[in-house]
Amino acid sequence: MIYLDHAATTPLRDEVRDAWLGAQLVGNASSVHGAGQSARRVLEEARERVAASLGSQPIEVVFTSGGTESVNLALKGLWSARAERRDAIVLPDGEHHATLDAVGWLASREGARVRAVALEETGRIPVSDFRDALDGSAALATALVAANETGTINDAAGLARAAAEAGVALHLDAVAAAGHVPIDFAGWRGSAPAGAGLVALSVSGHKLGAPVGTGALVVSRHAAPDPLLHGGGQQRGLRAGTQDIAGAVALATALELADAERDAENARLEEIRARTVAELAERAPGIVVLGDPARHLPGTIHLHLPGAVGESLMFLLDQRGFSVSTGSACQAGVAEPSHVVMALGYTADEARQVLRISMGATTTPAEMEDFTTALVEAYSRLTTH
Numbered sequence: 001m002i003y004l005d006h007a008a009t010t011p012l013r014d015e016v017r018d019a020w021l022g023a024q025l026v027g028n029a030s031s032v033h034g035a036g037q038s039a040r041r042v043l044e045e046a047r048e049r050v051a052a053s054l055g056s057q058p059i060e061v062v063f064t065s066g067g068t069e070s071v072n073l074a075l076k077g078l079w080s081a082r083a084e085r086r087d088a089i090v091l092p093d094g095e096h097h098a099t100l101d102a103v104g105w106l107a108s109r110e111g112a113r114v115r116a117v118a119l120e121e122t123g124r125i126p127v128s129d130f131r132d133a134l135d136g137s138a139a140l141a142t143a144l145v146a147a148n149e150t151g152t153i154n155d156a157a158g159l160a161r162a163a164a165e166a167g168v169a170l171h172l173d174a175v176a177a178a179g180h181v182p183i184d185f186a187g188w189r190g191s192a193p194a195g196a197g198l199v200a201l202s203v204s205g206h207k208l209g210a211p212v213g214t215g216a217l218v219v220s221r222h223a224a225p226d227p228l229l230h231g232g233g234q235q236r237g238l239r240a241g242t243q244d245i246a247g248a249v250a251l252a253t254a255l256e257l258a259d260a261e262r263d264a265e266n267a268r269l270e271e272i273r274a275r276t277v278a279e280l281a282e283r284a285p286g287i288v289v290l291g292d293p294a295r296h297l298p299g300t301i302h303l304h305l306p307g308a309v310g311e312s313l314m315f316l317l318d319q320r321g322f323s324v325s326t327g328s329a330c331q332a333g334v335a336e337p338s339h340v341v342m343a344l345g346y347t348a349d350e351a352r353q354v355l356r357i358s359m360g361a362t363t364t365p366a367e368m369e370d371f372t373t374a375l376v377e378a379y380s381r382l383t384t385h
């Protein structure tokens with residue numbers, strides 16, 4: 001099997017597995033006895049390493065169970081702690097379902113008004129339109145650092161500056177970006193006033209080669225979202241519950257490895273990507289590469305394949321041993337058109353004609369050559385009548 005769905009989840013890395021297993025300690029980090037305190041030291045060292053990787057202070061790192069929890073804690077927590085007169089949430093089109101559905105819940109249950117921001121054709125969030133949406137009625141705003149379907153990378157610093165200037169709290173979803181894009185929480189936050197600008201940032205371990213069930217939300221020292229979980233008061237009271245020390249060590253290890261390898265790995269993937277895109281342009285010229293040609297995740301290739309339903313292509317490719325994604329959710333067995341592709345200006349029918357190929361650490365040029373041949377054959381089978 002050739003696995004080309006690393007954006008969905010990427011294999012556990014050997015170095016991370018070793019660090020993870022090595023940190024299965026006896027002792028609750030909240031216990032005052034020696035075993036507890038030894039465990040706490042390991043946990044706090046992991047927190048420092050995660051903070052160093054994400055450009056924050058250790059106290060700002062809240063370990064969670066992954067991206068969905070982090071996003072929910074940020075959005076619901078910031079909403080709950082908002083100033084009374086603010087009732088709008090600024091939501092760019094094309095966000096991940098964790099964000100869409102959390103905001104949808106806040107709209108239906110809490111009366112939040114959703115203020116959408118349309119994307120550029122490349123999938124980028126236009127910073128000026130984002131800025132225009134941030135007024136005195138905005139309780140919070142959210143945005144992707146990099147988009148999980150198109151792979152387009154946003155101007156995180158520009159979005160954070162706009163939020164700081166407008167005095168609005170911003171959450172950034174860095175789940176798809178982390179590893180490939182350097183994350184600079186303090187730099188992006190700048191000298192924003194308390195409670196405004198970049199205040200929270202989500203990452204998830206299983207997108208980085210750490211185990212599923214690990215992740216973090218960076219929460220600025222200058223912000224106080226309400227917690228979702230109440231209990232023992234761990235992690236500044238923001239996320240009660242006995243802390244997963246081994247998971248924290250695994251996340252720290254995965255982030256550090258990604259930092260150390262980023263330049264070389266991004267260049268390697270970008271080269272394979274460019275070759276694949278050129279090959280497709282020659283052999284199947286109807287296929288359109290979506291996203292931003294200049295600023296994209298190097299491992300992601302998002303394709304519009306006119307005349308072929310993405311789900312059918314995915315099944316054909318699966319039979320040939322290639323795992324790829326349509327990128328969109330499947331509800332009751334029926335492929336939904338991708339809301340992300342529709343946000344790029346495509347119709348619902350066209351938004352079903354997409355595939356997302358996402359490469360990772362294990363992907364080789366030879367695999368992508370085989371994949372390109374299989375894709376061209378499958379596409380021609382579906383479109384030649």
Ligand SMILES: Cc1ncc(COP(=O)(O)O)c(C=O)c1O
Pocket residue numbers: 007008065066067068069071096098144147148173174175176204205206215
């Ligand atoms: C951009 C983005 N945000 C959030 C999530 C949710 O993360 P998790 O799978 O860790 O819950 C994902 C996962 O696909 C994602 O790609």
